[in-house]
């Protein structure tokens with residue numbers, strides 16, 4: 217059983233800003249139902265590039281609901297540039313922490329936010345740069361390297377907590393461990 221903070225419990229039991237938004241200015245989607253977690257984020261953005269409203273729909277666990285709810289509260293009223301600086305750690309901190317095994321929920325929030333803003337700005341992001349390492353969750357080597365650097369991950373187990381990679385059949389775990397070691401050696 218995971219230990220959840222009171223804030224996680226509150227945002228899970230009383231999620232803020234739930235539901236599809238009518239005429240959103242930006243939408244960001246991440247995850248997939250086949251992986252067990254999915255998030256769709258809706259934003260209203262004014263002429264000064266400031267987020268005036270946010271809502272979400274998610275399919276996932278308590279941490280996914282709480283992370284999405286927290287994210288929508290965090291981004292309301294801030295500029296797009298400031299929103300792009302938000303990290304998954306900021307989402308977890310806002311919730312007074314998430315269990316390590318659930319950090320991937322905050323990663324989903326950060327990913328959906330970046331996708332929404334990039335789409336709004338007309339920036340085409342190449343989907344999934346790098347080579348797929350984990351077939352079960354479609355996670356690439358470059359995603360793993362960046363997660364290792366940004367979150368100071370130390371093992372394949374840490375990567376599974378943040379990206380879910382390795383949490384299915386486990387065939388990729390050896391390769392993930394190699395990538396973690398290489399990335400840490402270069403850091």
Ligand code: FES
Nearest residue numbers: 350351352384385
């Ligand atoms: S290939 Fe990574 S868990 Fe199955």
